[in-house]
Amino acid sequence: MTALIIAEHDNATIKPATLNTVAAAAKFGGDIHVLVAGSGCTAAGAAAAQIAGVAKVLVADSAALGDQLAENVAAQVLAVAGNYDQILFPATANGKNVAPRVAAKLDVAQISDILSVESADTFTRPIYAGNVIATVKSSDAKKVITVRTTAFDAVAATGGSAAVENLTAVAAGGSSTFVGREVVKSDRPELTAAKIIVSGGRALGSAEKFTEVITPLADKLGAAMGASRAAVDAGYAPNDWQVGQTGKIVAPQLYVAAGISGAIQHLAGMKDSKVIVAINKDPEAPIFQVADYGLVADLFEAVPELVKELG
Structure with missing residues (x-):
């Protein structure tokens, strides 16, 4: 039994979501291979080879794979899929973009957003915004799986010594064309990998107030910034x-929610945080039901006071 993980990377480094996905694949008990598909991605392949528990790294280096178009990456996955029993993707924007295409081409049902591996064919996954955990069993010979990365502790990024195999990359499919990408550059940690997140809600009232109130607290804590839908x-x-069911799923060590009422869609994205601090002037706000610490107060007074106390 061998599992293939489709690495999340930027052609130079491996992103943390890959490490969580390796942890999920380890539950199957077989060998773990990692596919690094990109352009100029030799360094990412070398980094993948150091991941603890990985037996082999497959590197497909081609200009056609540089922009991570779903059609081209899926074709590369399908070129090697015959050798694997499980094909796992992090449940990120890229993973969710490619996995359904691979599943459709293999004519199998995708198993989405798994929380645990109960056995080789049985998994748990959330439904109804995480209020119900479903146990699903697949009879498909190959399993195409997306992994909720917050449900698995990341394996070590170093300590491994996997063999690296260079593949012949597939040709560009031609059915889609990369036009452009707008990337927001920030010195803050990436939201899904941050250990501390400070999020603001609609109660802030404006973009200016969001910046004025939330940014100083995030700066003091060295935190990523989040927001409700x-x-x-x-x-x-x-x-x-955006954090939530239709945004990003996060599980930091500390999550501070300021002016967020706690609608079920938002809770689905952050309720696995280790410590949750809620600041809201409504004592009946649903966010207090999941908060470890709650402060019933006006955020426009409480947050600046907290910043001041933090020195």
Whole structure:
């Protein structure tokens, strides 16, 4: 039994989500191989070879794979899929983009967002915004799986010594073309990998207030910044800050929610955080039901006071 993991990377380094996915694959008990598909990705391949528990790294280096177009990456996965029993993707934007295409081409049902591996063919996954955990069993010969990375502790990024095999990369499919990418550059930690997150909600009232109130606290804590969907929809924060069922799933060591009521969709994205601190002037706000520490107060007074106390 051998599992193939499709690495999340930037052509130079391996992203943390890959380490969590390796941890999920280890539950199967067989060999673990990692596919690094990209352009100029030799360094990423070398980094993947150092991941603890990985037996082999497959490197497919081609300009056609540089922009991670789903059609081209899926074709590369399908070129080697015959050798594997399980094919795992991190449940990230890239993973969710490629995995369904691979599953469809293999004519199998995708198993999405798994929380645990109960056996070789049985898994748990959340439904109804995480309020129900379903146990699913697949009879497909090959399993195409996306992994909720917050449910598995990351393996060590170093300590391994996997063999590296260079593949013949597939040709560009031609059915899609990369046009452009707008990347928001920030010195802050990546939201899904941050150990501390400070999030703001609609109660902040404007983008200016969001920056004025939330940014100083995030700066003091060295935190990533997040937002509820309501705040994003209102234009107070960029889309890539959205935490929740339709945003990013996070599980930091500390999650501070300021002015967030705690709608079920938001809770689905952050309730696995180790420590949750909620600041809201409504004592009946649902966020207090999951918070480890709750402060019933006006955030416009409480957050600046907290920043001041932090020195």
